[in-house]
Amino acid sequence: MKISCQNNSLIGFKYTISIFIAFLVFILLSITSISADESSEVLFSNPVMLGTVLISAKRVGSEGEDTAENVTVYTKKEIERTSANNLGEVLKYIPGVDVSVTNQFGQATSLSIHGSNSRQVLLMIDGIPFNTQLSGQADPAIIPVENIERIEILKGASSSVWGSSLGGVINVITKDVGDSVVPKGKFKTTFAGFSTTKNSLELAGKISDVGYFVSGSYLETDGIKSRSDAQEKKIFGKVSASINDALKIISSFGYT
The missing domain is CATH 2.20.130 (S-adenosyl-L-methionine-dependent methyltransferases)
Known part of the structure; x- marks a missing residue:
C-alpha cells in the first residue's frame, strides 16, 4: 500500500507539472500574438500607395500586378541609397546577380544571374540590347548611375523569350527628358x-x-x-x- 501511494503521488505530481507547463506555453503564445499585432499596427498604420509600374522587361509591356514572371523592379530612390557610381556597382546589391569586378572603376568582366553563363544574361537599355555582337556579353560598369530611372530584372528561364538569355534579362530604364522650357x-x-x-x-x-x-x-x-x-x-x-x-x-x- 505504501508503494502504491507513492506511485499515485508521483503520477499526480507529473500531471500537475504538465498542466503548469501548458499554462505557461499558452501565456507566452498570447504575449507573442499581442506583440505581433502591435508591430503590425506600427508597420502598416500608414500604408504607402505606389503608382502603376509598367513592366517592360518583357516582349509586351504590362502592369506589375498582371505580370506572372519573376520580375523585380528597383526604383531611383533605392538605387541612390546604394551610393554606387555605375550600374555594375548597383547590381552587386541585388540578390542572385553576380558581377565580377577587375579594377578600381568597377569594370565588369562577367555578369551572371543564379550561376548562369555571362552570355545567357541580356542587358538592355530602354529595351535595346546592350550585349556586344563579338563576345555576346555586356559591361554594366560603363552605364553611369546618374542616367538610371529604374532597373527591371527578369530572372529564370521565362526570360528565354528574348533569345538565348536563359539566365535572365536586365532592362535599364533611363531618366526621361524634360517637359519645361526652363531647364x-x-x-x-x-x-x-x-x-x-x-x-x-x-x-x-x-x-x-x-x-x-x-x-x-x-x-x-x-x-x-x-x-x-x-x-x-x-x-x-x-x-x-x-x-x-x-x-x-x-x-x-x-x-x-
Missing part, C-alpha cells in the same frame, strides 16, 4: 578614399517640341596601388520629339 538640373560632388573625387551634372528641359536630358560625370583617383592614378569621363544624352499623338521619336547616345 532643370542637378550638380553633385562626392569624395572617397585614395583622393577620389567625382563631379556629376544633370540637365533636362525642352526646346519647342523636343525634350532633352543630358548628364556627364568626371572621376579622378590616386588609386589603391602606387602609380594607379586614373581619370574617367562619361557623357550621356537623350532626345525625344513627338511627331503626333501616336508617334514619338527617341534617340540616345553615350560616351565613356
Whole structure:
C-alpha cells in the first residue's frame, strides 16, 4: 500500500507539472500574438500607395500586378541609397546577380544571374540590347548611375523569350527628358578614399517640341596601388520629339 501511494503521488505530481507547463506555453503564445499585432499596427498604420509600374522587361509591356514572371523592379530612390557610381556597382546589391569586378572603376568582366553563363544574361537599355555582337556579353560598369530611372530584372528561364538569355534579362530604364522650357538640373560632388573625387551634372528641359536630358560625370583617383592614378569621363544624352499623338521619336547616345 505504501508503494502504491507513492506511485499515485508521483503520477499526480507529473500531471500537475504538465498542466503548469501548458499554462505557461499558452501565456507566452498570447504575449507573442499581442506583440505581433502591435508591430503590425506600427508597420502598416500608414500604408504607402505606389503608382502603376509598367513592366517592360518583357516582349509586351504590362502592369506589375498582371505580370506572372519573376520580375523585380528597383526604383531611383533605392538605387541612390546604394551610393554606387555605375550600374555594375548597383547590381552587386541585388540578390542572385553576380558581377565580377577587375579594377578600381568597377569594370565588369562577367555578369551572371543564379550561376548562369555571362552570355545567357541580356542587358538592355530602354529595351535595346546592350550585349556586344563579338563576345555576346555586356559591361554594366560603363552605364553611369546618374542616367538610371529604374532597373527591371527578369530572372529564370521565362526570360528565354528574348533569345538565348536563359539566365535572365536586365532592362535599364533611363531618366526621361524634360517637359519645361526652363531647364532643370542637378550638380553633385562626392569624395572617397585614395583622393577620389567625382563631379556629376544633370540637365533636362525642352526646346519647342523636343525634350532633352543630358548628364556627364568626371572621376579622378590616386588609386589603391602606387602609380594607379586614373581619370574617367562619361557623357550621356537623350532626345525625344513627338511627331503626333501616336508617334514619338527617341534617340540616345553615350560616351565613356
